[in-house]
Amino acid sequence: MSMAVNRPRWTRQLAGLIRKDLRLELRTKETVMAMVLFSIVTLTIMQFGFGTRDDDLTRFTGGLMWVTLAFTAVLGVGRSYVAEREQRVLDGILASPVPRVVLLAAKAIAIVIYMAITELVVIPVVGIFFVKGPYWDSIGWIALVALIANVCIALSGTLFSGLALFTRARDLILPVLFLPALVPVVIAGAGATHAVVGGPHDMSEYRGYCLFLVGYAILFLLVCIATYDAVFDD
Amino acid sequence: MSACGVGHIYGERAAVADVHLDVVAGERVAIAGPNGAGKSTLLRMVATLLRTGTGTLTVLGEELPGGARRARCGIGYLAHDPLAYLDLSPRQNLQLYADLFGVQDADRRIDDLLERVDLIARADDPVRVLSRGMAQRLALARMLLHEPRLLLLDEPHASLDAAGTALLDAELATMHADGRAAVIVTHEVERIASVADRLVVMRRGRIVVDEPVAGRGPAQVRARYEECIA
Numbered sequence: 001m002s003m004a005v006n007r008p009r010w011t012r013q014l015a016g017l018i019r020k021d022l023r024l025e026l027r028t029k030e031t032v033m034a035m036v037l038f039s040i041v042t043l044t045i046m047q048f049g050f051g052t053r054d055d056d057l058t059r060f061t062g063g064l065m066w067v068t069l070a071f072t073a074v075l076g077v078g079r080s081y082v083a084e085r086e087q088r089v090l091d092g093i094l095a096s097p098v099p100r101v102v103l104l105a106a107k108a109i110a111i112v113i114y115m116a117i118t119e120l121v122v123i124p125v126v127g128i129f130f131v132k133g134p135y136w137d138s139i140g141w142i143a144l145v146a147l148i149a150n151v152c153i154a155l156s157g158t159l160f161s162g163l164a165l166f167t168r169a170r171d172l173i174l175p176v177l178f179l180p181a182l183v184p185v186v187i188a189g190a191g192a193t194h195a196v197v198g199g200p201h202d203m204s205e206y207r208g209y210c211l212f213l214v215g216y217a218i219l220f221l222l223v224c225i226a227t228y229d230a231v232f233d234d
Numbered sequence: 235m236s237a238c239g240v241g242h243i244y245g246e247r248a249a250v251a252d253v254h255l256d257v258v259a260g261e262r263v264a265i266a267g268p269n270g271a272g273k274s275t276l277l278r279m280v281a282t283l284l285r286t287g288t289g290t291l292t293v294l295g296e297e298l299p300g301g302a303r304r305a306r307c308g309i310g311y312l313a314h315d316p317l318a319y320l321d322l323s324p325r326q327n328l329q330l331y332a333d334l335f336g337v338q339d340a341d342r343r344i345d346d347l348l349e350r351v352d353l354i355a356r357a358d359d360p361v362r363v364l365s366r367g368m369a370q371r372l373a374l375a376r377m378l379l380h381e382p383r384l385l386l387l388d389e390p391h392a393s394l395d396a397a398g399t400a401l402l403d404a405e406l407a408t409m410h411a412d413g414r415a416a417v418i419v420t421h422e423v424e425r426i427a428s429v430a431d432r433l434v435v436m437r438r439g440r441i442v443v444d445e446p447v448a449g450r451g452p453a454q455v456r457a458r459y460e461e462c463i464a
Contacts, residue, residue, distance in 0.1 A: 012336060016329070017333075087320045091313055092311075233302070
């Protein structure tokens with residue numbers, strides 16, 4: 001005979017988990033600070049590596065920005081379960097009646113927020129370092145594609161970091177799994193950025209890349225829903 | 235809970251094999267045994283943290299693993315580690331668990347528990363700066379937060395000072411009086427006489443003794459245990 005239990009609402013569980021991640025980040029400032037610093041250093045190295053301030057690197061802007069964001073995402077996603085792992089809290093979370101997909105959603109939303117904060121710095125810095133033509137009027141379009149791409153990064157990243165969590169060589173396995181999954185995001189992000197930077201906007205091309213990213217996000221969402229229980233419970 | 239022929243294999247070694255164990259409401263069962271006997275593995279299976287390799291495990295009327303999520307609503311798990319975020323305060327940790335378990339009137343309940351475990355004065359300090367014993371008292375509050383019907387305790391007296399031990403024993407007595415069941419894994423065999431109704435001894439993944447404790451003092455329980463593992 002089953003006991004009568006009060007099933008907690010998943011919305012409250014989700015809000016609690018996101019609040020916890022943001023509180024931890026506000027207190028330690030480890031992940032976002034590392035992501036912002038890493039991205040600035042990477043862009044600075046690229047600035048020195050690809051040319052001087054006098055060179056117009058506008059046509060490479062999308063690639064430079066999205067390669068930087070991809071590596072920054074690996075750094076951020078790699079830290080997404082650090083507190084649970086190092087402070088041995090995971091058993092407490094897993095012993096609670098929280099659906100595993102809610103754990104994924106909470107981590108994914110936290111990563112979207114961390115990426116968005118990083119992009120607040122990266123997008124202007126890219127304009128200052130690499131673009132000689134019109135750029136600042138395209139900021140809104142770049143931010144939009146970044147937002148969609150962040151969802152793709154967060155969903156795939158959370159899935160792979162969950163998989164890597166239970167392996168011994170997790171620091172090696174995560175980039176090996178995650179970077180190939182980021183290739184379509186880099187292609188679409190760079191393509192969409194290229195379509196709106198440095199000249200007349202090609203909105204048809206931009207829309208195409210954004211739709212591709214939406215499709216990619218939906219695909220990973222379905223994969224996550226189908227597999228996340230198995231990642232944590234098997 | 236009811237375990238019927240339950241087993242679990244790590245690699246090629248059977249950590250738990252063919253375990254049969256029933257615990258009814260209000261019963262307190264102590265599981266003792268040498269290191270590597272499979273006590274913690276069995277407890278983790280009951281806590282739904284580890285899947286059974288063989289046999290059938292039913293917890294709070296829910297067969298695992300299918301009913302794990304429903305069963306978790308009624309399980310309180312106290313592990314070796316406090317299972318608390320070190321950079322959050324005791325209050326913030328309990329708020330998180332209150333959200334996960336859907337605890338009603340959470341703020342009042344959290345204050346009440348922090349008072350009971352004598353952590354109210356340190357409620358807003360990061361767990362990182364608390365002593366091990368204080369962190370273990372926080373773990374006790376976390377376990378009791380959602381008023382579980384089945385308590386699973388892994389070495390609950392470890393790291394507790396005399397006051398903490400008395401507090402834990404008092405809480406266990408209260409929970410027992412409320413008709414809640416408890417499974418306690420312990421190496422402190424002498425303590426079993428005061429905290430449990432039944433003694434289960436495990437050795438090499440199997441239960442070798444399962445008998446009542448009633449009427450025995452600490453020395454007699456210790457002697458019986460030594461006899462079982464000899």
